[in-house]
Amino acid sequence: MNIVSREFYNRDSIIVAKELLGKFLVHESKGYKLVSRIVETEAYMGVIDKAAHSYGGRRTKRVEVMYGKPGFSYVYLIYGMYNCLNIVANQEGIPHCVLIRGVEPIEGIDIMANNRYNKAYDQLTRSQKIGLTNGPGKLCMALDIDRNHNGLDVCGDELYVQEGDNEAFDVVSAKRIGIDYAEEARDFLWRFYIKDNKYVSVKI
DNA sequence: CTACGGATTTTCT
DNA sequence: GAAAATCCGTAGT
Numbered sequence: 001m002n003i004v005s006r007e008f009y010n011r012d013s014i015i016v017a018k019e020l021l022g023k024f025l026v027h028e029s030k031g032y033k034l035v036s037r038i039v040e041t042e043a044y045m046g047v048i049d050k051a052a053h054s055y056g057g058r059r060t061k062r063v064e065v066m067y068g069k070p071g072f073s074y075v076y077l078i079y080g081m082y083n084c085l086n087i088v089a090n091q092e093g094i095p096h097c098v099l100i101r102g103v104e105p106i107e108g109i110d111i112m113a114n115n116r117y118n119k120a121y122d123q124l125t126r127s128q129k130i131g132l133t134n135g136p137g138k139l140c141m142a143l144d145i146d147r148n149h150n151g152l153d154v155c156g157d158e159l160y161v162q163e164g165d166n167e168a169f170d171v172v173s174a175k176r177i178g179i180d181y182a183e184e185a186r187d188f189l190w191r192f193y194i195k196d197n198k199y200v201s202v203k204i
Numbered sequence: 205c206t207a208c209g210g211a212t213t214t215t216c217t
Numbered sequence: 218g219a220a221a222a223t224c225c226g227t228a229g230t
Binding site: 042044051052053076077078079080081082084086099101131135136137138176177178179181182201 | 221
Binding site for chain 2: 062077
């Protein structure tokens, strides 16, 4: 029940990305509550990171929220069709963020199944169950997150993060996905995930 | 199981 | 005008 504090996000995105693993991402809306466990993240390290939207200090309308305070959502549209959810990290003026790439459904699973496939969870095939939330675009569909949720306070009461249970897990560091254009940055091990978790989008 | 191509439209150049 | 932090269906192993 404890909401993660804003101070938590006021650090380099690499640290925040690692430590977000195992915490709960919650979306409360329209009278329902969707709870999921964060199992895969990527760090985007701002002006020095060729894969980041804020590389070189680019400051457009889209990325403006990244330059604000930590602990706010950054949601953008990718490939003209899919939404991706990030959380802004580091202090005001330093445009870091953490992409949420995979979550494990915890509560509101039938609603998530409906959002994704228009079916009840127990009507899904095996691969549809895994496909519910094992990717950045997929989890946004399941959790009903789109660009209308850009700039929300994740220390607030609609879209927020709470402390995890104390289950132990191993963390794997890996290359980020889908950034082959980013020259040397493509090889940085800035993706983190919970070892052996089913809802990780891409395993090594 | 892996590999490939098409979908679709905002965003920035 | 081109590219994009992705997903899905189809075809082949």
